[in-house]
Amino acid sequence: MNQPAENQPQVSLAQSSPTVGTFRERDGALEWSGRQETVRVEPWGPDGVRVRARLGGPLLDGLPGALLAEAPPAPSTVKIEDGLGRLTVGALTVEVDAEGLIRFLDTSDDRELLAEERAHFWWPGSRLYTAVGNGHHRLEQRFAAYDDEKLYGLGQHQHGRFDQKGLVVDLVQRNAEVGIPVLTSSRGYTLLWNNPAIGRVELAHNGTRWVADSARQIDYWITAGAPADAQRRYSAVTGRTPMLPEWAAGFWQCKLRYRTQDELLAVAREYKRRGLSLDVIVCDFFHWTHLGDWKFDLSEWPDPAAMVRELDELGVKLVVSVWPSVSPLSENHQLMEQRGYFIGTQYGPMAHADWPDKEVASTVQVAFYDATNPEAREFVWSRVRDNYLVPYGITAFWLDACEPELKPGFPENLRYWAGPGLEVGNMYPAENARTFYEGLRASGSGDGEIITLNRSAWAGSQRYGAALWSGDIGTDFPTLRRQIAAGLNTSLSGIPWWNTDIGGFHGGDPDDPEYREVMVRWFQFGALSPLMRLHGFRDPGTPLGPEMTGGPNEVWSYGEEAGAVLEKYLRLRERLKPYVLQVMREAHEEGLPVMRPLFLEFPDDKIAWQVSDAYLLGADLLVAPVLRPGARTVTTHLPAGATWTDAWTGETYEGGEAVTVDAPLDRIPLFLRDGARLPIRE
Numbered sequence: 012m013n014q015p016a017e018n019q020p021q022v023s024l025a026q027s028s029p030t031v032g033t034f035r036e037r038d039g040a041l042e043w044s045g046r047q048e049t050v051r052v053e054p055w056g057p058d059g060v061r062v063r064a065r066l067g068g069p070l071l072d073g074l075p076g077a078l079l080a081e082a083p084p085a086p087s088t089v090k091i092e093d094g095l096g097r098l099t100v101g102a103l104t105v106e107v108d109a110e111g112l113i114r115f116l117d118t119s120d121d122r123e124l125l126a127e128e129r130a131h132f133w134w135p136g137s138r139l140y141t142a143v144g145n146g147h148h149r150l151e152q153r154f155a156a157y158d159d160e161k162l163y164g165l166g167q168h169q170h171g172r173f174d175q176k177g178l179v180v181d182l183v184q185r186n187a188e189v190g191i192p193v194l195t196s197s198r199g200y201t202l203l204w205n206n207p208a209i210g211r212v213e214l215a216h217n218g219t220r221w222v223a224d225s226a227r228q229i230d231y232w233i234t235a236g237a238p239a240d241a242q243r244r245y246s247a248v249t250g251r252t253p254m255l256p257e258w259a260a261g262f263w264q265c266k267l268r269y270r271t272q273d274e275l276l277a278v279a280r281e282y283k284r285r286g287l288s289l290d291v292i293v294c295d296f297f298h299w300t301h302l303g304d305w306k307f308d309l310s311e312w313p314d315p316a317a318m319v320r321e322l323d324e325l326g327v328k329l330v331v332s333v334w335p336s337v338s339p340l341s342e343n344h345q346l347m348e349q350r351g352y353f354i355g356t357q358y359g360p361m362a363h364a365d366w367p368d369k370e371v372a373s374t375v376q377v378a379f380y381d382a383t384n385p386e387a388r389e390f391v392w393s394r395v396r397d398n399y400l401v402p403y404g405i406t407a408f409w410l411d412a413c414e415p416e417l418k419p420g421f422p423e424n425l426r427y428w429a430g431p432g433l434e435v436g437n438m439y440p441a442e443n444a445r446t447f448y449e450g451l452r453a454s455g456s457g458d459g460e461i462i463t464l465n466r467s468a469w470a471g472s473q474r475y476g477a478a479l480w481s482g483d484i485g486t487d488f489p490t491l492r493r494q495i496a497a498g499l500n501t502s503l504s505g506i507p508w509w510n511t512d513i514g515g516f517h518g519g520d521p522d523d524p525e526y527r528e529v530m531v532r533w534f535q536f537g538a539l540s541p542l543m544r545l546h547g548f549r550d551p552g553t554p555l556g557p558e559m560t561g562g563p564n565e566v567w568s569y570g571e572e573a574g575a576v577l578e579k580y581l582r583l584r585e586r587l588k589p590y591v592l593q594v595m596r597e598a599h600e601e602g603l604p605v606m607r608p609l610f611l612e613f614p615d616d617k618i619a620w621q622v623s624d625a626y627l628l629g630a631d632l633l634v635a636p637v638l639r640p641g642a643r644t645v646t647t648h649l650p651a652g653a654t655w656t657d658a659w660t661g662e663t664y665e666g667g668e669a670v671t672v673d674a675p676l677d678r679i680p681l682f683l684r685d686g687a688r689l690p691i692r693e
Contacts, residue, residue, distance in 0.1 A: 031109040034096045036089045041098040043111045048138070050111055054087040056248045058101035059234035061205070062113065066140040066148065071228055075383075075435050076205040077249050077470035078232060103200075103235035112137055115233055117199060124200040124235055128155040128218055143225050147434065150208075150223040152231065156216055160198050161620055163608070164503040165212065166191030166468070167481055171493040173500065173608075173623030175214055182210045182222075182437060183422070184414040184467045187482030190437055191470050191504040192221075193245065197610075197620055201241035203249070203470060205230040207438035209422045224423075225433035238503075238611045239603060245505055246602025250474025252507050255595040256460045258328045259407075259478075259508075260588045261290030262581055263544035266564035267516075267552075268295035272312040278565060279327050287566060287578060288585045292322065293330045293409055293464075293546070297557045302368050302377055303337030303344060305391070306398035315403045330464065331399055332409040335391075335443055336377040338368045343394060344378070352387035353378040354415070355426035364418045367556045379415045382442035383435060384428035392450030406456050407463070408447055410477075413440045414467040440467035441475065448475035464544075468506055478508035478542055486515030486526065486547065491533050492638040496623050498540070502604035507595070509606060510542035514564070520550040521563055527573040528640060528676070535679035536636040538580040539628050541591075541605040576677045579693075586690040594629035605629065613650035616667070622648050631687035632658075635672075635680040645680045646671040655682040658691035 032045025040053035048066045055061035061078065063070050087100040094109040103124075104116040114126040127137035130153055139151035162175045167189040172178060175194070182190045182204075192204035192212065204212070208223035221231070234244040246252075264282065269275040275292060282289035300308045307315050322329050337344050337353070339362075347353055353361055362376030381387045399405040417425075425432030427439075447463050461476035468479045481497050484490050494511050501509045514530045521527070537543045549562035562568075566577045584591075597603045604611065607627040609619035625635040625647045633655065635647035649655045651667030658681035664670050672680050681691055 031094065032111050034091045034107070036091060039087060039089065041089050041091075041096045041105070041107060043096060043107050045111055048111065050107070050113070052098050052105050052107065052113070054085050054098070054100040055082040055232055056234070056244055057083060057085040058103050058236055058240070059085070059232060059244050059248065060098065060100060060103060060105055061230070061232045063228055063230045064138055065228035074227060074230070075207050075429050075438055076230060077203065077207075077441075078205055079248060079250055083247050101235075103233070110136075115200060115235070117235055124198050125196070125202070125233070126155045128153050130218075138229060147225045147227055147431070150206075150226050150229055152204075152221040152229055154219040156218045157198060158216070160196055162197075162214055163195045164191070164193050164201075164500055166504050167479065167497045167501045167509075169481075169484065169493055169497065171496055173496040174621070175500070177214060177216065179211060179213045179215075182208070182212060183420075184437055184440060184469070185420065186412075186414060186416060186466065187484055189440075189467050189479065189482075189501070191468060191501075191506070192437075193470060193504050195238055195241060195503050199237070200233055200235050201238075201245055203232040203245065205232055205470070207435050207469060209433050209436050223434075225431060227434070237614050238608075239614075242503070242505075242604060242611070243602045246473070249471045249505055251600070251602050252473040252598055253461055253476045254599040255508065255592065256462055257588075257592060258290050259462050259542065260591045260595065261543070262288050262584055263291040263293065263330070263542065264289055264565065265293035265295070265544060265546035267546070267548040267561045268297065268559070270297075270311060270558070270560055272314065272318050276318060276321060279322060279325055281565070281567075283325050285567070288581045289325075289327055291328045291330055291407075291544075294332060295409075296332045296334065296411060297369075297559070298332065300369065301338045301341045302334060302366060303341035304398075305333060305343075305394040308369070319403045319405065328407055329405055330407040330409050331405055332411055333395060333447075334412050335379050335382065335410070335415050336364060336366060336412065337380060338366070338375050338377050340368055340370065340375065347380065347387070347390065348378070350386070350390070352380055352384060352390055354381045357424050357426055357431075359424065364416065369557045379417070381428050382439055382446055387428070388442070388446040388449070392446050395447070396450060396454060400451075400454060400456055404456075406451060406460060409464040410440075410443055410447070411466055413443045413465055415439055438469050440465055441469040441472040441477070444468075444472055444475040444477040462508070470505065473506050473508070477506070478510065479506050480509070480544065481511045483516040484512065485517055486519035486529060488529060488532075488638060488640050490515055491529065491536070491636075492624070494536070495626065495636065495638070498606050499608045499623070499626055502606045503608065505602075507598035507603075507605045508541055510540050510544050511537065512546040513537035513544060514547045516547050518550050518552070519547055521568045522570075525640070527569050530569055531573050531576050531676060532637045532679075534577050535580055536634075538584045539632070539634045539636075539679065539681070541628075543584050579677060582693065583691065590629065590632070590689055597629070609633075609648070609650050613652050613666075616650045616652065618648050619650045631684045632689060633682040633684065635682070637674050637679060643674055643676075644671050645674045647680065649682060653684050654686070655684060656686065657681075658683050658689070
């Protein structure tokens, strides 16, 4: 055993033959170094560790990532002997062998949860660094595959698969495709790839591989335990969502788009005249003078203060669309360009997208503000504050196109304040949400009332009060079916505030009987989603531009029969608001999802791990949406370990079996757990 030098903070040091690496205990962490590589395994919250690895130099602190700067304290032990290093923190034990290979074990029985695996017995190893210049590498982290493993999470995708095993998933942000690099395994661990680099994860049957196309070091976090405990641990190290404002738990009305103040107010008044619940109404894009002015066009919205006052009197919250893009016609463009507040490029001009604007016959080249730049965030917030919050008291915003939606999407050509596009590109939507969260908190106008509606997200977005919706999707039953898996995987990725455009986005004729059935079933699902929001670009639509609008999209737009069902579910949502807020409290305080896969509450039920067409809203309400045209019955699995009561008929079932229940057009099957009392029936 070698003795550490006096000026090094080493507790113990062990070294074997020249072909084997060196172990150190350093400040409670386990380090291994060899072949010019340094690996550090350190406790990071109860039952969790952070692993970092770098080739050719010391580990780097302060790189962009999702983990909070400080982890919750957790007791741990490090032991180095016989060419093996072991670090134990609660339920997780990490074992590093003399060659630097890492295994993660269940502390209680030394069962292997996950292990690194070599690509080849000689080269490459489990961690591969391919130089791409200037100290950056294409990074690969390889783990073993397990035949019995199921994998969930990775954000929101439209492939329709709940279990991600066998898939290759791009780690990149696109409309309706939200990359959040966290996985929950049926083997008893949850892993966060703590790296905002563009890349992919390959969940193959011959191995798992995480890839960052260009980054400076490997960085990931892992915890052991049942899925619910893992969610608690994950949210503790990435940040928990604020408490949902009470108004946000109700019904949101939206369409593409209300073109004027009079049009929007007329809809709000009509809801109240009909005695229908309405909590939120949304003012969509093109309400502005120019894109990037971030203010109302007074020719169409002549008195926003009066509009907000009337909505307040009606009990309706106004949400306003704010885009991150800036037209060259905007009053802010020149100043922002001069100060370096836009996303830059490695090659070519500043412009990043073609987009229509007012007072021009064609599109213009718009730039996007750099949300990774603190000064740019402060500037954008100052415009939003001075043009929406201060004069009108508007505190809720819809953050559309926040991937950002570049055309074409070449992240390798982008240059952010935080780093090159390939290294940091995925963090943009979280930083954009941060603009509004920090701005509202600094203004003292959003304490306890902060929520933004986002089209994209990354790990940690939830701590900035970011709600996610599933993007610009289709309007048919196959698309509706895919949203269940998308929502469940989003929930397991740490984002509890989630919703879809009820009815889908692209099209849908309110006069078409077939589409009316889609709308009814989707509305039922929306009423039992974490957030309930009606939106879409209904037929007949008009071309993209400042004058565009779509067909009617209010509850009464779908005929008498469908409309009566929609009204029924508006009333149901209103009755369930106290329960929804109770579950939101659990998300805020414990980090538990609102929309829960069955296995989160029933991890010992093997069938529950396979159910992708039903879910739990909180702990007590099982929801089995109708997902096929013409269906008037639904068969669903009721998890073992509880007694379930049909919320409509009162019939009781023992868990552990599949049941078939009636689902006429006005009914979505709902089951109450162990005698829970919720006001389902009127």
